[in-house]
Amino acid sequence: MTAAPSSTSNQTVLCGNGPIRDSWHPVARAIDVGTAPVAVTLLGTKVVLYRSLSGDFVAAPDRCPHREAPLSLGVIEDGCLICPYHGWSFGDDGKCVGIPSSTEGVPPPPRAHLATFQATEKFGLVWVCLGEPKVPLFDIAEEHDPTFRRINTPVELWQTSATRMSDNFCDITHFPYVHIATFGGAQDPHVPKIEMGPLDEHFYGYRYEVKAANSGVASVSSGQTESVIDRAMTTGFTMPFVVRSTIAYNTGLSHIILMLSTPIDDVTSYFTFVIWRNDDFSVSAEEVIRFDLAIGAEDKVMLERLDGVLPLDQTTLVSVQADKCSVEWRRRLIEYMGG
Numbered sequence: 386m387t388a389a390p391s392s393t394s395n396q397t398v399l400c401g402n403g404p405i406r407d408s409w410h411p412v413a414r415a416i417d418v419g420t421a422p423v424a425v426t427l428l429g430t431k432v433v434l435y436r437s438l439s440g441d442f443v444a445a446p447d448r449c450p451h452r453e454a455p456l457s458l459g460v461i462e463d464g465c466l467i468c469p470y471h472g473w474s475f476g477d478d479g480k481c482v483g484i485p486s487s488t489e490g491v492p493p494p495p496r497a498h499l500a501t502f503q504a505t506e507k508f509g510l511v512w513v514c515l516g517e518p519k520v521p522l523f524d525i526a527e528e529h530d531p532t533f534r535r536i537n538t539p540v541e542l543w544q545t546s547a548t549r550m551s552d553n554f555c556d557i558t559h560f561p562y563v564h565i566a567t568f569g570g571a572q573d574p575h576v577p578k579i580e581m582g583p584l585d586e587h588f589y590g591y592r593y594e595v596k597a598a599n600s601g602v603a604s605v606s607s608g609q610t611e612s613v614i615d616r617a618m619t620t621g622f623t624m625p626f627v628v629r630s631t632i633a634y635n636t637g638l639s640h641i642i643l644m645l646s647t648p649i650d651d652v653t654s655y656f657t658f659v660i661w662r663n664d665d666f667s668v669s670a671e672e673v674i675r676f677d678l679a680i681g682a683e684d685k686v687m688l689e690r691l692d693g694v695l696p697l698d699q700t701t702l703v704s705v706q707a708d709k710c711s712v713e714w715r716r717r718l719i720e721y722m723g724g
């Protein structure tokens with residue numbers, strides 16, 4: 386008897402993987418990070434985040450070099466991060482600039498400084514790279530189009546791996562099952578042949594048409610009143626855990642959804658949506674996102690029922706033609722991770 390391949394093979398362990406550490410990951414909504422320190426965890430590393438006096442974000446290890454106190458429990462005073470334990474202070478570049486217990490004029494020991502991480506703001510989110518970013522962050526054309534508005538949802542914590550999430554977001558065949566209570570009830574479970582290709586400069590995926598149930602809160606999002614409506618959609622990905630779906634309604638309304646998964650560790654993740662819409666802005670952002678949040682909650686319930694990480698090799702899981710997008714994302718992720 387052949388032993389089943391382990392789902393904790395090197396390919397599926399994200400935390401120590403160099404290329405994943407060298408990638409940008411969204412860790413918080415920009416509006417949730419101000420001049421008070423905030424604690425996040427990325428790839429098993431505890432990180433303290435705050436906005437500096439210059440308006441830039443600062444990300445540093447959430448561990449004081451003195452006695453390991455969490456710096457996220459400290460305060461920012463005069464632009465410096467102050468440790469809550471013995472009051473050592475750190476500048477935006479991580480330099481230790483003050484040790485209250487030391488004699489004036491004695492410089493801090495060289496190892497008292499924090500090795501900060503790169504942090505940047507994009508699409509209303511704070512992105513952090515623990516290593517050296519090899520590629521710039523991708524772009525979304527609608528971010529620069531004044532006819533579109535952007536809506537960010539709060540960052541949620543999901544008890545599942547980022548790999549299972551991205552796999553799910555590439556997949557439309559679960560719509561009539563997992564999303565039966567929101568929009569999936571009108572969809573034919575049979576998926577026509579999927580043709581993969583570049584969707585634009587950054588995203589690779591496929592185009593398709595679906596019928597969507599359109600009752601209740603769904604009709605607010607679609608701006609239509611019929612019980613079943615047509616959607617022309619694309620779904621595609623960019624490395625490592627970014628999936629985008631675009632929905633075009635025949636009224637001219639476009640609804641772009643970015644689905645972002647960030648590994649807190651191998652089996653826990655942050656999740657957030659970023660949405661762009663070319664509507665007339667008459668419906669509140671809260672109402673628009675209520676429908677997407679309800680859909681996300683359905684995925685979360687299912688994914689949290691699955692054990693461990695997604696096996697990334699091509700033989701452990703069984704796939705069919707309709708899984709083409711998630712299989713291709715998985716293949717490219719293995720390559721990306723150097724597997």
Ligand code: FES
Pocket residue numbers: 449450451452453454468469470471472473
């Ligand atoms: S642990 Fe931070 S100053 Fe002592």
Ligand SMILES: [Fe+2]
Pocket residue numbers: 553554559563564680684
């Ligand atoms: Fe889903």
